[in-house]
Amino acid sequence: MKLGYHIGYWSSGPPHGALETILEAERLGFDSVWTAEAYGSDAFTPLAWWGSSTSTVRLGTNIVQMSARTPTATAMSALSLDHLSGGRFVLGLGASGPQVVEGWYGRPYPRPLARTREYIDIVRQVFAREAPVTYDGDFFQLPYRGGAGLGKPLKPTVHPLRAELPIYLAAEGPKNVALSAEIADGWLPMFFSPRSNEFYRDALAEGFARPGARRGWEDFEVPASVPLIVDDDVEQCADLIRPSLALYIGGMGAKQMNFHRDVFARLGYEETATKVQELYLAGHKKDAAAAIPTKLVEDIALIGPPAKIRDELQAWRETVVTSLLLRGDASLLRKAAEIVS
Template identity: 45%
Template sequence: MRLGLNLRYLGPLGAGARPRDSLRYVREAERLGYSVAWTAEVFSSDAVSLLGWLAAQTSRIELGTAAMQIPARTPAMTAMTAATLDLLSEGRFRLGLGVSGPQVAEGWHGVPFARPLARTREYVDVVRMALRRETVAYAGEHYRLPLPDGPGKAIQLGMRPRRKDVPIYLAAVGPASLRLAGEIADGWLSVFFQPEFGAESLAELRAGRERTGADLKGFDVVAAVPVATGDDLAGVRAFTTHYVGGMGSRRHNYYTGLMARTGFPDEAERVQRLYLDGEMRAAIGALPQEFLDRTALLGPADRIAERLQAYAEAGVTTLSAMIFPEHVDQGLATLRTLAEALDKAGVG
């Protein structure tokens, strides 16, 4: 199992993070042997700009998006971006994609959220066609290239990509989306992965792989895991509460459903209700410690090492740390503690 660094709460520039601090984290991760650093986007900074800046100032660590929002870009634009970032990083780019949710897709990007799985399948088809430098003529339900009865013509990507097979990852939560990731992607971007339920998730991925005659060999199972090596769990609690309570509507929240499916239905409903009613402090207090213990790495290196073994045994191949430091030196120390714990676990 490899280590990664997820910059979700370290890199979004709209949240006030300083770019040079993000660079310090990524350079330290590179020095420690972390395999990949991921950028993210919601509706503050984009995932691409910071990644290009980091590519120019690193040399070994791979760089990925976790995830670029499918509603934000046409598939052709995503292929152009992937080819460019892979060239700038000298072959170190990983393309992570996600559908986001209806609030962001429809409220921010003005794109319908209906049938996200079918839309994703077509989107990845077009991205792969473009990266292979095929002339892109596609007649899907959601994407038609070129548009019929107009002046457009089928076009080929105008640059030669460094790689035609840039690895594609899908962010997925539910069983159907997991099967789709296994079928059409090279890796899965997970959040709130619980080793205790890992077999169920991998069974869905495996079912998707089997549709193409493949297995999970070489398929990258990426778990984005909050890490806190001290007693202060405020950042981890706030992050988890925000996703379970607020990343969606009362009727549609992937993360509320995930928490409910893994043994906490009443608690998930309560956290969401309190959060959406504006009672943030109560929502944070309603989050069960057991759920945090299952979905985060908490405590000293020895305790974290035990959990790392559980993640590796559950099938995780890349564990990407999400950290919530009060200052940069604390964050750098957390990255070092995690690397030490991986050595102790003996699963690296």
């Protein structure tokens, strides 16, 4: 199983020591480095800045939010980064959720799967550079339908370094996971658990079986973000993760539509997820975090002393996951490399 380093979201500013940790990840033989975006820092700029100091790790976005940019603008950034990195770039895309899409980007959210399909179709046209890009979809039209009426089909001036530049799709629900297997080169799960492996394996298999599917089990990547904390005190480890889980289960989505909450409900924590959401939305964030049982944390994270983590890793090795994406400082990455090797 490969290892990757996920820088994650910025808080009020750039994460301290990010470049040093990235360089350590490369020195340790990590396969990839990933950035994120929500409604603060973007995913492309930090990857280009810090990635310019690397030479071997793959550089990926986990994830670029599709509503933030037109498909052609995203394709331009991807082409540029792939050239500058010598063919090491991976374009990770995601639909995000209605709160961010409509509240921050001012774009409509309905029918995200159909919108994703059109978006990736256009991006791949740009990457292929076989003809001027045209599209007549429900969500995107090139040239634009209406306006001045003077739009002209265009081809990118930049020749792609790779026409088959990889696209990974972030997804949590079964329909979106199946879509990733059908039209993408990889799936970026969030809050994956070995106990949910068969559920996701079935969703991926459905996508692979569709006519025109790009990949199969043998060449499809599944890099999963997995919290890993090495310490003899398991409860103390869990306490470090609980606030983040409370945020996602309780606050990263509306009460009637929260995809992160749904992940834990499917995992068997329906009652807990409901309680956490109610507490968090009522402003009781600490109580919401405290309501998360250690077992739930252990289902989606690797925490505790090295021997415990080594034992639990076997279950992860038997899943669809191909890479573990870790967060933390250089010291944690060194411990992780030793444990996983």
